[in-house]
Amino acid sequence: MSGPIVPPLTVSDEADGGSVSGRPITTIEVTSGTLTVSGRVATLDTSGSGGSPGTPAKSIQFNSDPAGTFTGSSQLLYETAANVGRIEMSSGAVATQPEIRTMTGRGLQISATDADESIRNQIVVFGENDAPDGIALYPATGLYVQVGDSTSTPAQITTRGATANMVLTTNLTEDKAKITLTAGADGDILVQTDNAGVLQLENTTTDADSVLSIMGNGTGDAKLDLQNASKRVWVLCDDNKKLKIQGGAAGNTFVFDVTSATGGITWPDGTTQISASSGGGGTTYVSPTTANASYDRINIAAAPFYGGNGYIGNLPHSSSTVMDNPTFWNYLSPFTANMASIKYYVSSSGATNVVLGIYTDAGGYPGALIGKATADVSATGYKDLTSYVESDGTTATTIPQTEGETYWVGYVRDTTAIAYTVYGVTANIGSTIMIQEPDDSNYDAYNLANSALALPATVTATDLSPRNSLPGGRIALAIK
Numbered sequence: 256m257s258g259p260i261v262p263p264l265t266v267s268d269e270a271d272g273g274s275v276s277g278r279p280i281t282t283i284e285v286t287s288g289t290l291t292v293s294g295r296v297a298t299l300d301t302s303g304s305g306g307s308p309g310t311p312a313k314s315i316q317f318n319s320d321p322a323g324t325f326t327g328s329s330q331l332l333y334e335t336a337a338n339v340g341r342i343e344m345s346s347g348a349v350a351t352q353p354e355i356r357t358m359t360g361r362g363l364q365i366s367a368t369d370a371d372e373s374i375r376n377q378i379v380v381f382g383e384n385d386a387p388d389g390i391a392l393y394p395a396t397g398l399y400v401q402v403g404d405s406t407s408t409p410a411q412i413t414t415r416g417a418t419a420n421m422v423l424t425t426n427l428t429e430d431k432a433k434i435t436l437t438a439g440a441d442g443d444i445l446v447q448t449d450n451a452g453v454l455q456l457e458n459t460t461t462d463a464d465s466v467l468s469i470m471g472n473g474t475g476d477a478k479l480d481l482q483n484a485s486k487r488v489w490v491l492c493d494d495n496k497k498l499k500i501q502g503g504a505a506g507n508t509f510v511f512d513v514t515s516a517t518g519g520i521t522w523p524d525g526t527t528q529i530s531a532s533s534g535g536g537g538t539t540y541v542s543p544t545t546a547n548a549s550y551d552r553i554n555i556a557a558a559p560f561y562g563g564n565g566y567i568g569n570l571p572h573s574s575s576t577v578m579d580n581p582t583f584w585n586y587l588s589p590f591t592a593n594m595a596s597i598k599y600y601v602s603s604s605g606a607t608n609v610v611l612g613i614y615t616d617a618g619g620y621p622g623a624l625i626g627k628a629t630a631d632v633s634a635t636g637y638k639d640l641t642s643y644v645e646s647d648g649t650t651a652t653t654i655p656q657t658e659g660e661t662y663w664v665g666y667v668r669d670t671t672a673i674a675y676t677v678y679g680v681t682a683n684i685g686s687t688i689m690i691q692e693p694d695d696s697n698y699d700a701y702n703l704a705n706s707a708l709a710l711p712a713t714v715t716a717t718d719l720s721p722r723n724s725l726p727g728g729r730i731a732l733a734i735k
Contacts, residue, residue, distance in 0.1 A: 360384035552598060552733035555586040556680040567731055569602050570679025574672040579707045581667040583621045584700040584729050588662055594654040597640040598733040601632045605675030607668045612710045613654045614663040620716040621663035626654040627710055632675040646712035665710050678731040
C-alpha cells in the first residue's frame, strides 16, 4: 500500500523579497554551510560560527597565505583607549622600516578633516602616474608646517647625503614668488654656517649682479648691524641717498651724502668735506690755469714734511756701499691726479742708473710700490721721467696721488760703488721718522739693508732702520 502523495519540492526566497524560485526540485547541493535532515525537513545553515580571531590581542586580522584563513600578527596592531586610536606597525628586523606602498604608479594621500569631515590638512606623496611629482604638504589657509617638539630643543631639516645641497625654491613657473622666513613674536632669524664656513649670496645667471637688499618696513630704516662679543658698528640708511656709519646706538657717526656732486662727507665733529681737495693737510697745488703756465711743478723734497731751512744744491752720492741700499723718505702730495712727470737734475754723471719709485704709506712706513722708473745719471743735465712700470719692471702703470695723503720716495742705484751727483735739498729735517735717542732728530729717511741695488715690491717695516739721507739731503724731485 502506498503512502500519502507528497507535493513536489518547491524552493523560493520570494517570502524574503527575493526573486529566485524553482519547482520541482529533485536535488539540493550544499557548497558552503551545514545541511541537516529531520524527517521530511532539510535544514541548510549558512550562518557559520565565524571562528576565532588570530592572535595576538589587538592584532588587525588579514587573509593569510595561503588564502582562506584570517590571522593576526604582533607586527600589525590597532591600539585604542579613551583618547587613543592608532595603527602600529613594525618590521621584522632592527633598523628597518615598515612600509605603506601603493601599486601601479599611484600616489598616496593622508588627510585630516574638520568636524564636517572636509579636508583640513593633507600630505600627498605623488606617484609616477600623478602630476605634479614629489611630496606635497598642504596646510589649511593660515596654518603652518611645524617641525620639532614643543620644547626649546632646535628642530632640524637636513639632507640625507653627506655632500648633498639643500635648495629652497618657490614654484618654478612663477618669477615673482618669494621665500619668507618669519620668526615668532619679536624673535630673531639666525643664519649660521658650520665651523668656519662662508655665507655666500649668488644668483644663477652668468654675469648678472647679485643684490642683497635690506628693506625697512613702511617708514622703518634699513640697518646693517656688524658686531661680535666686544665690537660693534652700524651701517644705516635713515635719510634718502645718505649712508651713515655709526658706532652703535648713539655712537659717533660718519655721513656719506650722495644727493648731489657736492654732498660730501660729514665727520663725527659735524664738519663736512665736499671734495678731496678740502680734506686738510699738505700744500695746495696751484693749477697752471690760474697762474703762469710755466710754473707747474712742486719740489716734494722741500714740501711738507720738510722745507724751511734747506737750499737746492749739489747732492753728491759717493761710491760708498751704503748707497747700494734703498733710501726712503716721505712727503705730502700737493695735488689729486696721476703723476705726469718727475723732473731731476744731474750735475756730475756716473756709469749707473737710479731706480726711483713711489710707495704708499703703511702706518708711518713705506708700504707697497705704486710705480717706478729708471733715472739715467750717466749724462748731466735735466731729466724728465714720464712713464712708469710696476714692480716686475715691464708692466706699464700710473702713479695716482691724493692731495694731503702721505707717500714715500724710494731710490737706489743699480750698479755698486758708482758715484754721481744730483741736485738736492741739503738739509736733514724729518720729524715723522721714528728715532731712538733725542739727538737722532737729524734723521729724515729710512734705509733698507736687505735689498741691495733694487727696490722691493713691498717694504717690510721691521727691515727698516732710521738714517739721514746723506750724503747731503734729499734728491730734488719736481713733480706735476
